[in-house]
Amino acid sequence: MHTTTPNFLFLILFSLLLSSLFTIATSSESETEDETQFSYIEDTGKGPKRWGQINPDWKACGNGAMQSPIDLLDARVQVLPNLEKLKRDYKPAPAVVKNRGHDVTVEWKGYAGKININGTYFKLQQCHWHSPSEHTFNGSRYNLELHVIHLSSDEKIAVIGITYKYGRADPFLTRMLRHIDSLPVGEEKELGIVNPGDIKFGSRKYYRYIGSLTVPPCTEGVIWTISKKVRTATREQVRALRKAVQDGYEANARPSQEVDGRTVLLYKPSLRRGST
Numbered sequence: 581m582h583t584t585t586p587n588f589l590f591l592i593l594f595s596l597l598l599s600s601l602f603t604i605a606t607s608s609e610s611e612t613e614d615e616t617q618f619s620y621i622e623d624t625g626k627g628p629k630r631w632g633q634i635n636p637d638w639k640a641c642g643n644g645a646m647q648s649p650i651d652l653l654d655a656r657v658q659v660l661p662n663l664e665k666l667k668r669d670y671k672p673a674p675a676v677v678k679n680r681g682h683d684v685t686v687e688w689k690g691y692a693g694k695i696n697i698n699g700t701y702f703k704l705q706q707c708h709w710h711s712p713s714e715h716t717f718n719g720s721r722y723n724l725e726l727h728v729i730h731l732s733s734d735e736k737i738a739v740i741g742i743t744y745k746y747g748r749a750d751p752f753l754t755r756m757l758r759h760i761d762s763l764p765v766g767e768e769k770e771l772g773i774v775n776p777g778d779i780k781f782g783s784r785k786y787y788r789y790i791g792s793l794t795v796p797p798c799t800e801g802v803i804w805t806i807s808k809k810v811r812t813a814t815r816e817q818v819r820a821l822r823k824a825v826q827d828g829y830e831a832n833a834r835p836s837q838e839v840d841g842r843t844v845l846l847y848k849p850s851l852r853r854g855s856t
């Protein structure tokens with residue numbers, strides 16, 4: 581809805597997007613498929629501090645200026661009531677679950693719908709979990725983070741991040757876990773039709789900033805949308821994900837990266853009757 585949104589708000593966002601365009605990699609892979617080339621443990625010599633040196637294509641991991649994850653610090657965010665409601669239009673579609681060794685990924689094989697960010701459509705590709713969470717809120721790290729990866733027709737990447745603390749079971753994870761439990765590293769399994777609408781966002785409030793993929797090649801120019809709401813998953817659910825991945829990848833969260841003067845926006849719906 582176009583109402584009274586000041587033009588400069590669009591300009592801020594538009595210039596953010598523009599400034600990121602030239603850094604977007606041409607790779608169509610949203611994240612690396614390799615299970616063994618990098619590690620989360622520094623002692624192995626291929627931990628997060630070394631990722632940029634392991635492969636020439638991964639240089640951004642070491643010298644990038646817009647890396648993810650970051651700490652979402654309330655004191656630093658700009659609150660923009662008119663940013664835009666996140667528009668998700670997902671469709672049930674055939675999917676497979678893959679054990680990539682460094683994580684467990686659900687990948688949609690058919691058209692599973694899209695999100696709309698400032699008039700650009702990004703098609704849903706896959707989702708995967710990190711534990712503990714990669715993004716932190718005012719320094720607090722939670723137990724789990726889901727990344728939902730979307731790609732535009734010109735290969736721009738938009739990721740939705742949802743964090744979880746221990747509590748009640750997450751219904752989407754409940755549905756996926758029975759397939760994940762016995763899935764060997766490197767294998768995939770057909771899931772039939774999976775409705776991405778079953779992934780609950782939990783709130784209309786979200787953070788928005790420009791960052792990168794959090795695993796090599798650490799491609800920059802990623803439009804991040806992080807739900808402000810921390811949802812819940814059980815200890816058993818997080819444990820099951822950790823058990824499924826390759827040994828040594830149980831904790832698969834990249835440490836926080838420098839914000840480096842980047843703008844972090846917070847979308848809050850304006851306080852009208854009936855909105856939350």
Ligand SMILES: [Zn+2]
Nearest residue numbers: 708710727794
């Ligand atoms: Zn991820």
